[in-house]
Amino acid sequence: MGLGSSKFNIRLNHHHHNNRGGGQNSKGSKGSNNSLLNINDDEIDRVQLQHHVGKCYWGANFSAPLLEQLRNGEANVLDVGCGPATWLCDMATDFRCSNFYGVDIDRTFPNQLPYNVQIVLADITTRIPFKDIFDLVYMRHMLSYFIDAQWEKRIIPELLRVTKSGGYIEIQEAEYGFQRPGPILADFEAKVRKRSRDPLFIRRLPTLLNNTGQFGPVREEERTYRLGRWGGELGEMMATNVFSMLLFVLTRAKVIEKNDIPRIMQTLRTELEKQSTTVKYYRYYAQKL
Helix, strand or coil, X not given: CCCCCCCCCCCCCHHHHCCCCXXXXXXXXXXXXXXXXXXXXXXXXXXXXXXXXXXXXXXXXXXCCXXXXXXXXXXXXXXXXXXXXXXXXXXXXXXXXXXXXXXXXXXXCCCCCCCCEEEEECECCCECCCCCCEEEEEEECXXXXXXXXXXXXXXXXXXXXXXXXXXEEXXXXXXXXXXXXXXXXXXXXXXXXXXXXXXXXXXXXHHHHHHCCCECCXXXXXXXXXXXXXXXXXXXXXXXXXXXXXXXXXXXCCXXXXXXXXXXXXXXXXXXXXXXXXXXXXXXXEEEC
């Protein structure tokens, strides 16, 4: 899977994210002031490294049974909320004869893309400019960018609409209910609930998919990530990513201030070592009937 070494001495290619435009948030709803951090080289590098670390945990970029179709060049694939297009470019390199499309609300993707990749700017909470042509519609790390009700009323119906009959939807997300949380994380979970957010919402996705009546059996895969130094360098990286998503929700809701983030992050890291905290990630995939 090629991260090079156990020390993760990766030099990410900065030419992959030049000319990003004025948007700050690669996945949020309209208005760039929703982002936790401004999109800069460090933040895009974080997202790129998140992709490679996640690939180490999962062993592959996707789980839906489409490997032969992708290899044979018979697949159209859509990445919703593609950000800097790291997943797309990785997939396009692995499967050079298939076609890959991305959609995002802001331009954080590179000017130069593989010949089999196209990206458009669009908002999934309104409508994305595609018909039902996709063999795989893929989405990950987007849970914190929508309120719970949007998933049932808008997100899932739109993913379903652009998936062809016989194609697959695949969603990968973390739950924000932590195992062995310390006081700060437990307080964060309580604040999330008060903002009409369910920290365990990801577990409801199979029910929401089944309720459409348009999918076959929903398949589930699960991984447990160690958070913090006790989980090695993978654990440190995943801690940063998980808390960035969690802090995004709370800063957007004005529960905490951006100026408090460095102090909170440092306190959280100390707490993780004492508690040996973990978080679960899930992949759900289902075939459209």
